[in-house]
Amino acid sequence: MTLKLGQWNAICDVCGFKLKSGKMRKRWDNMYVCDDDWEPRHPLDFVRTPPDKERPLPWTRPEPYPVYVEVVEGDIIIEE
């Protein structure tokens, strides 16, 4: 082990091992990790679906309006 100026001891954010700062890298989630714990960001994190306006639905079934029932002295009156 040789002395390298400008490096310091650091702890890996994942495994907790102590390494020199030159052996660690910053990961996509802002964690400083060793080479064993470094991983690229998953490609599906960059997949975006187009907004709904650009791909309208072929058909829909909207929820019907609610029917309120009012009960007055035992009689049932249906209001629409």
Ligand SMILES: [Zn+2]
């Ligand atoms: Zn590690």
